[in-house]
Amino acid sequence: MMTTVGIISTAFIILYVIIGIWSARTARKSIDEYLAAGRRIGMLVGGFALYAAFCSAMVYVGLPGMTYSLGLNATWQITLGAALGFGLLYFLLAEPVRRFAQFTLVDYLAARYNHLAIRILVALFICGIFTFAIVPQIIGAGLMIGNTFGVSLRTGEIIFAVVLLLYVSIGGMRAVTFSDAFQGIIMFIPLMVVGLLAIAYFGGITPMIAQAAQNNPKIVEPTLPLVSYLGLVFGIALGQSSAAHIIMRISSAASPPVARTTVVVGVVLAVLMYFLASNILGIAAWAVSPGLSKPDNALWAVMEKIIPQWLFGWIIAGLVAAAISTASAMLMGSVASLVSDIYYRVLNPNASPGELYWRGIVITWALGVAAVLVSLFASQQVSWFVAIQSQALGATFFFPLVLGIWWKRTTTAGAISGMVGGLGSFILFTALKILPLYGPVVPAIIISLCLTVLISLLTQPPPVEVVEACCTKLHQRE
Secondary structure, X not given: OHHHHHHHHHHHHHHHHHHHHHHHHHHOOOHHHHHHHHXXXXXXXXXXXXXXXXXXXXXXXXXXXXXXXXXXXHHHHHHXXXXXXXXXXXXXXXXXXXXXXXXXXXXXXXXXXXXXXXXXXXXHHHHHHHXXXXXXXXXXXXXXXXXXXXXXXXXXXXXXXXXXXXXXXXHHHHHHHHHHHHHHHHHHHHHHHHHHHHHHHHOOHHHHHHHHHHHOHHHHOOOOOHHHHHHHHHHHHHHHHOOXXXXXXXXXXXXXXXXXXXXXXXXXXXXXXXXXXXXXXXXXXXXHOOOOOOHHHHHHHHHHHHOOHHHHHHHHHHHHHHHHHHHHHHHHHHHHHHHHHHHHHHHOOOOOHHHHHHHHHHHHHHHHHHHHHHHHOOOOOHHHHHHHHHHHHHHHHHHHHHHHHHOOOOOHHHHHHHHHHHHHHHHHHHHHOOOOOOOOHHHHHHXXXXXXXXXXXXXXXXXXXXXXXXXXXXXXOO
């Protein structure tokens, strides 16, 4: 079995690298090609890529593990947060962001608030949060690679990281987008098949839940306080809708209407995956293998008991696809923040496309190595890392971004206060553990909103000409 599984998994991994090499033909032509894929990505490719970037190793490893350790209520809140996040993206952000025709989240905020401090601050925040966010992808993929090839977790993490860095650094956003679209298909089909096979194995969802509840009655009961569930819902919703790698996906759409339709495709795929497959796998794991010492092995436990051997390779490829799609999108977001937003926009506006391309490669590897070093010593579950990074993004960027688009009175001081106050309070509350698990984001979001609004009202209104120019570009229909 392991030989066949290894061959199939390796074939898919090699294919990802080939896509990166193919995409490198155009990535060197311009910064627009490298960071936004020439803004020619259509609805289906963009939708599958958006879904793939959104789902990540959280779907294969994190959510089954979270269901296994915290029960169904926790993962239902994640699903609700995902749906709400796509709704916010669809109604508030997709079309304005694409109309603005910038590369990155930093570009939008810097143009709207017209201040160098915004550009530098946002770029640094994104790099810090995204480097942290790549860690669970490395852990999740490393876990499956280790189980598949019989190597240690650390060796699996290093193998995955090398593959990830190769095709991201070579191909840029075109490689990331087309590869993510392909990976989205690879992710979607096998996990849905596994979910259906698990249901069939027990003769239906009800018998499966009954068996799981017999082994662990708490799986169908609330295991966290209300503030934790609120933190999961709103942290995921606000964080994913304002995440820099999601904004870059929207920016690469062929047009504003296509950007919005891309969100619809993404939400249907993501919510279906979250609700049906991942929750079912966590329940199935308790039904077939109670008492796992490592909840992140929930999917593997189900596979060993239920899944035909010939399907293993495809599932492993799907997991690697899930991890590589999100990690690559986040790496591109970080690289874009440093290369485009700081080096090109601030330090060297005359830099050639070739110079920017090679600097992007160097930064990609530097950030990737940093993430690997963190992952090698991490002890938390994959779901914890994913939830925390999403909450950090929401507490930092959502209100400065959305209010900047829809409220002309938002000022630079208000935006900076909202970002610093939101992220700072989130880190403080999390470190001090004064609120339950996943709860610190709730006051952090409120603080970010209040600071953004109050400081904006207390400071000088932004220059009319700057605001009007931005708002015209954001809201003028083609």
